[in-house]
Amino acid sequence: MSWHRRRQIITLLFGAGIALLIALAGVSVYLDNQAVKRSAELSQIRDHTDAAQRVLVALVDIETGVRGYLITGESSYLAPLFRGRDQITNLRAVMGPEIDPWSAPGYSELTLAQLMTRRQNLIDSLLETARVKGFNMAREELRLGESKFLMDRMRAVLTYKINMFEEEADRTQRSADYYAELHSFLVVASLGIAILFSIAQFFLFRSEVSGRGAVEQVLRRRNEDRHQVTEMSTALQLADSRHEAYAIIASFARRMMTEVSGVLYVYTASRDQLTRVAQWSRKGEAHTFAEQLHPQECWGLRQGSRHDGCAGESGAATDAAPITCRHLDGEDELGPYACIPIVGRGQILGMLHLRGEILRRRKTAAVLDDTIERLTDQLSLSLTNIELREKLENMALRDGLTGLYNRRFLDETLERDLSKLQRDRKSGAVLLLDVDHFKRFNDTHGHQAGDEALRRVGTALLASVRQSDVVCRYGGEEFLVFLPDCNTAQATAKAEKIRAAVPGTSMTMGERVIPSVTISIGLAMFPAHAQTRALLLQMADRALYQAKAAGRNRVVVAGPEPTPAPVAAPAEAAK
Known part of the structure; x- marks a missing residue:
């Protein structure tokens, strides 16, 4: 995976993690609000339940007080009645708008407020009868009146509301528990997801750090390679x-x-x-x-x-x-x-x-x-x-036609080679060669044939000398051969070998056979005939002139009076 792709994944995971945590936080706040709301509802339901139970207790106290007073005639039995009345009065003062409309559908169509009002009127009537007409008359009125009916209806309304409140409290409690559990689950899930994202980001960051380390290593190697290549390029430019x-x-x-x-x-x-x-x-x-x-x-x-x-x-x-x-x-x-x-x-x-x-x-x-x-x-x-x-x-340094060294090369190397021979106290020879009647050959057979003849002469020269010898095209149809470390006899024999090798080459131009050429050679020895380059070349040129004057196709050794070497038969010269 590329570093750029890995960075995109890290950014995406980081953004997704933040978005998910924000969403979980929002859901968590919502669930917490719902749990608080359910708790408030549950508290209100419990308040209503407690109020219903307290009203029921107060009604029982009132009923007990009335009956005890009418049965015994003792005014002390009226204490529960007064206490119950005060309790109901206080509750209705606080929760009247909420408890007054209570009823028991299907059993009593009268509201709790209506029942309690009728009950209060009945009790007041009983107490007045007891005071005016006596307790016996009041007890008879109690027995025949609607006291029991009203008490049963109020008890039914309150019991119905208490049961309803308990069921509602149970539902609200379950709902509150559900929201609380869901909130706890989301908190744990958020922590788990956060941990997973953290672990994933840790590994991705570690991978990125490793990747960057690898990239840095690659870049370091590339820089080192560039440096090495630059050094190699410089060294190769200086190689000779x-x-x-x-x-x-x-x-x-x-x-x-x-x-x-x-x-x-x-x-x-x-x-x-x-x-x-x-x-x-x-x-x-x-x-x-x-x-x-x-x-x-x-x-x-x-x-x-x-x-x-x-x-x-x-x-x-x-x-x-x-x-x-x-x-x-x-x-x-x-x-x-x-x-x-x-x-x-x-x-x-x-x-x-x-x-x-x-x-x-x-x-x-x-x-x-x-x-x-x-x-x-x-x-x-x-x-x-x-x-x-x-x-x-x-x-x-080389002639384009024959491939031999040119005169420029000769000028650069001959002086150095002669100095080496002088330092080593050795001798050497310079052979100056010229193709005989080349102008006539060129005019007769054409320039193309003349070029081919010069190439064949160059090939024959290379085939006849040692690897240490130097063969040059001196100019035009003239060639020069430098033979280091040889004496006059060896140089003369080599010159004769060369002279004999040139006519032995056959040439053709298409289907036309072109006659061979011959060469004349002037030979000068170093240091016997001359001790400088210029004088040595001059002596070899003089010997070449003498060879041409003597009839061409021969070797002449330089001297005070150059003498032509005897012309040997081609077969013997080839040896």
Whole structure:
């Protein structure tokens, strides 16, 4: 999961957690208000129940007081009556609007206030009868009157209201208990959800911190790679040869990709195969890389893009392809590898071959892939620069027609080589060659044939000399050969060999056969004939002039009076 996506999830969870907690807080406040409301209702119901019970007790006291007074005639029995009346009066003064309308539907249509008024009138009448007519008359009136009827109706109304209040109190209590339980549940749930969100955010934050650490590590490695690439680029610009450049590449690749071993292959000039130019091994590992390989042996080169292989392994063990490049045939315990073509100027310049366990999974190799990309980009640029620099050097130091060194190269190196011979007390020779009758050949057979003749002469010269000898095109149809560390006899024999080799080359232009050319050679020895470059070239030029004057196709050794060397038969000269 990307860091940006993880941050979005954290923000969403944080917002959802806050919204949920706010919603739970709102619900909790609502439930708490409902619980308080139910508690208030329950308190009111209990007040009503208590009032009904107190009224019933007061009515019983009044009934008891009246009956006791009428039976005994003792005025002391009137105390409960007065007490009950006071209690009812007080209750009606406080709760009259609430208790007066009470009734018992289906049993008594009269309200409690009406019943109590009639009851009060009846009691007043009984007391008046007892006072005026006597207790016997009052008792008879009590027995025959509606006292019992009124008392039963009031008792029924109060009992009905008490039962109703108890049922309502029970319902209200259950409702209050439900809201209280729901409130408690929501509080616990809120705490649980808050804890879960906190845990989720903790892990996400920890993951984000780890991700940021990984990102910082990647960025740190990228910066280090950029620094290494910059250093390598600077070093490659200062390299004065391919060999030194390849050594620099191997050194920096080892520092930049410590997780893998690798080798760099580049195309040869003929582009029919690649040769190994740089390699490095991971610490504690030793790999044997092929010295050379053909493009068709590598899947990466054939498809022109990166190829990841794992020597036949596939499936869950690796992300690599199950096919193996043929240039790895015979490798034991090869493991995962990668072949990355290096492309520059629209063509493949080489191939970077890497090996290491980190390549088994593309996910684990993601950080290394960035390094590989930067390195291959720099290698592409560096190999292109090396090739262009060599071409420029060849253009500056070599003749474009024959491929031989040009006069500029001769001027730079001959002075140095002569100084070395003088320091080592050795001798050397300069051969100045000229193609005989070249102007006539050019006019007769055309400039194209003349160019081909010069190329064939250059090829014959290269085939006839040592690797340490220097062959240059001196100008026009003139060539120069410098033979270090040789005496006059050796130089003369070499000159004769060259002179005999040139006519032995056959030339054709399409279907037309062109006759061979011959050369004349002037030979001057260092330090016997001259001890400076200019004088040595002058002596060789004088000897060449003498060779042409003597009839051409011959070798003349410089001297006070140059003498032509005997002309040998072609077969003998070739020896």
